[in-house]
Amino acid sequence: MKFYQFSKVHGKNISQFNSKFIMSRIINTDASASIGCMYLEENGIIGYHQAVVPQLLLILDGEGYVRNEQEQYFKVQTGDAIFWEKDEWHETKSDKGLTAIVIESEQLNPATFMALK
Structure with missing residues (x-):
């Protein structure tokens, strides 16, 4: 398990095409990827299980x-x-609730774009 950050302070200012925004890059892969949004309500849990493929959870x-x-x-926020x-065993839970994007792909390498926490 490794912790990274994709918050605004770790992003890059984008000005091309008269743009004005900050982008925090997450992944770039040629392999297929599954992307989903998870909503854990109060006392929600994603039960203890093995990752079938490398998995990135973005809070x-x-x-x-x-x-x-x-x-x-x-603690994550x-x-x-x-x-x-x-194959890494893992679990996620929340007392107050959280919303997260999960990305699953054989070729995930978050260290390419994100800073370690």
């Missing part, structure tokens, strides 16, 4: 806790990205 809103094989939970390798 968009709220806060919660994650763990891997060790039973120690780590908006702007955090958590990366699990294929």
